[in-house]
Amino acid sequence: MDFDLENGMRELADDTAREARLPVEELGRRLRARRAARAATVAVVAVAASGGLVVGAAALLDRVERTDVVAPSPTAEATRAPTVTPTPTSTPAPSPSPPPVEDPVVTPDPSVPPEPSAPALPRPSDEVQGSTAWAVYVAVTPTYDDPALAEADARLTALGYTRLRGGSLACDRGAAEALGRDPDEAAMAMYFDTQEDAARFVELYGDGVVGTVQVTMYCRD
């Protein structure tokens, strides 16, 4: 029997709707705050615009007068445009949640002679919204079900990086352009705070790295 996509989607949406919870009261408060901030911004801009008109008109009038009569100094009635400090309307940046510990822990056994230690894995970036990092892309694929993503995931897990990182390439500003890829593509990557850490990771990972790009990270909030 063929799958009924329409009914399937309606049932899926209804299932989610049954469990959905919206904080209506809190949303109402946020709405009032944002509308108030927006109204204040509009008012400031309007005052600045009218102030600019007054200054412009006064300056024009002054020039007209000067062409007729030589005046020693400009009129003192000209007002300066008020300084505009825009009221921020964006919501405050959320505090980043502490990242899970990823680096593997090695406890040496004192009864065993020390062997040459394996190189320490570079610590991944905390990936704070809006911050920059050095992103090492280990897979970039047109779709999220591409086997290359699973292969890269397995290699990262084997290395010791167990938290899945990546998503839409568009979330890493600068990446699509640098890699010459479509921003809608799916990407699996590791992010590091320094170029040196990124380079060390590339050495450890081996073949298959798509590219290393310094990006600004979004979609992390």
Added chain:
Amino acid sequence: MTPQDVRDTFATLARERGPALVGYASLLTGDRAAAEDLVQDALLKVFVRARAGFRPDVAEAYVRRAILTLYVDGYRRRRHLGALRHLLAHDGARDGPDVSAPDRLDLRAALLVLTPRERACVVLRFYEDLTVPEIADRMGLATGTVKRYLSNAIGRLESVLGPLASRRDDADGAVDVLTVEIDDTTRPGS
């Protein structure tokens, strides 16, 4: 409408239609938490700008459009790769002889493998019941591009869900997208 009317309309919409909006958004995002966040931001985006002439009877339509726009523009896509972990681990059980008809979990997973624009087109076609020209208008794309997205999406969905039930042609002559053909005049990069 007074500012109080706007706030009242907002509260009524959020309370009475919020769950349905979250259900709609979840078809795009793939999980309820992301859908709730998306709906909240869409509500605020629409109502912050609401003016005296804002009509409550079309408020939900505005919010649905905002949900789609925010989603397609890259909103919170990051969650997708994490939600797909179970797909990345190849599941041998999927190929076993006892696999039953696709359930809602399979459909949710199947939708997640689509690109954001493909998923948006599928949701607008099969959930919102829009025609291809209407989808093109809603998303600011050429009709040929929408057809391409739908064709690609259906192919990938069928690889997970099996054959999809064919829809009869719409009364206004819109093409049944299960037999859609690529428009040779599609603009590149749309």
